[in-house]
Amino acid sequence: MPLSLQEPRLVQSLFTAIARRYDLANHLLSGGMDYFWRRRAARIVRAWNPACILDLATGSGDVALTLRRYCPKARIVGADFCVPMLREAQRKGFTEIVAADGLALPFADGVFDVATVAFGLRNMASYPGALRELHRVLRCGGHGLILDFSVPPPPLRWIYRPYLHHVLPGIAGMLTGERAAYKYLGESIEKFPAGEAMCRLLESAGFSEPRAYRLTGGIVSLYTARA
Secondary structure, three states, rough: OOOOOOOOHHHHHHHHHHHHHHHHHHHOOOOOOHHHHHHHHHHHHOOOOOEEEEEOOOOOHHHHHHHHHOOOOOEEEEEEOHHHHHHHHOOOOOOOOOEOOOOOOOOOOOEEEEEEEOOOOOOOOOHHHEEEEEHEEEEEEEEEEEEEEEEOOOOOOHHHHHHHHHHHHHHHHHOOOOHHHHHHHHHHHHHHHOOOHHHHHHHHHHOEEEEEEEEEEHHHHEEEEEE
């Protein structure tokens, strides 16, 4: 069955199915570049000197744990709507976690200095709604950071698209037994707004000073903005 960004229960069921092998698949399929992407994000966050960080769509906790290494004095809270993924984070020792919908976060206004969402905004039923929630829970002058996949420009695009839609689902299917989850991944990346389109979404959600950065030739994009 084809998935859509408007079917959160189906997306949730896919992540439940791959939770135990999610990290292994990520490390292998990215060629280890996922470590670099997380460290790049964490270095940016460290420069903001936050006291309290929300990592939305924290999943298995890899981003939150990287943030903890780079920002050891900060309180870091992880939120995700997939409980089996949160259990994976707990197994790694990340315990300040909340099962929550990114469109209705259970936090008061303005309680975080920084909010991050890595490889998770793509899976939410409403990008604008999720961004408005991120903005709401940030203090005035706080920062948001988004890290997600994007389609690179040519000539890398000509190689990347066949890999994304044909090679990756096959390998991931063997690793996780859930080929459909990685077929969905490719479809969601193609639909996801990137570059200037994401910057406009950030501004419409109330953020200012949005900036976009291409990583690894544009396979991944990183966005920052001020609340």
